[in-house]
Amino acid sequence: MAAGAGAGARTRRTPLSLKGRALALLAQREHSAGELRRKLLRHARAETARNAASATEGRPCAGASDEGDDATADDALARVDAVIDWLRGQRYLSDERFVESRVHARASRYGNVRIRQELAQHGVSLSPEAAQTLRDSELERATDVWRRKFGTLPADAAERARQSRFLAQRGFSAAVISRVMRNAGSQGDEEI
Known part of the structure; x- marks a missing residue:
């Protein structure tokens, strides 16, 4: 048997989307919109940072840009708000x-x-x-x-x-x- 091919071997899972994370959290218990937004925003920012890091991998770094950081934060917030709106529309989220x-x-x-x-x-x-x-x-x-x-x-x-x-x-x-x-x-x- 090859190393890592046994029953105890770990497989890489694809990370949950924001919508998937939100549904998983709501399956555990009810959340307020603000609480869910905070939790999802943390994941959205981390995901955005990972995507930005993988996009710039191998390229010379031209220096950090505050404008780029604001744009990624705004993008993460917009994605989270879209998920919150969808959850409310589907009545999965209710204050x-x-x-x-x-x-x-x-x-x-x-x-x-x-x-x-x-x-x-x-x-x-x-x-x-x-x-x-x-x-x-x-x-x-x-x-x-x-x-x-x-x-x-x-x-x-x-x-x-x-x-x-x-x-x-x-x-x-x-x-x-x-x-x-x-x-x-x-x-x-x-x-x-």
Whole structure:
């Protein structure tokens, strides 16, 4: 058997196109348009640089040109934007689905403030209906998080402050934290 011809031999695969990469990423989970653009742009720039390097291989280098770098960056951005537009047109990419997916994944552990901040980082926001649903369920979600983490009444003011800080770090509003802690202190955790 020839060296490298066995079952463990590696074969060179052709790199995925930008569209192929985008579809592979979207097959893993929902992405926002901004997040997908960032990921694809990194690959598009690397691909453009590889193509430019292979085109100039063997030729004497006349010096670097800032104008050429701008043109390749613009070309990469234009190619990525074309893929994003195509994905939206085919309904493979949807900011609404991304928001719904992210809220579904985060709502059981985090408060409204944290969820809104995370969505803002992705350049999307909650619909008014989704925002109202989150507001309506925040006390219940905060109580569930508190119960899973602590489950017992705070013994003193320091413990109460520690529990409150934990909920605040999870993104629950001050009013909701106050209600959770008041309910914990006055009714016992069996009724919270």
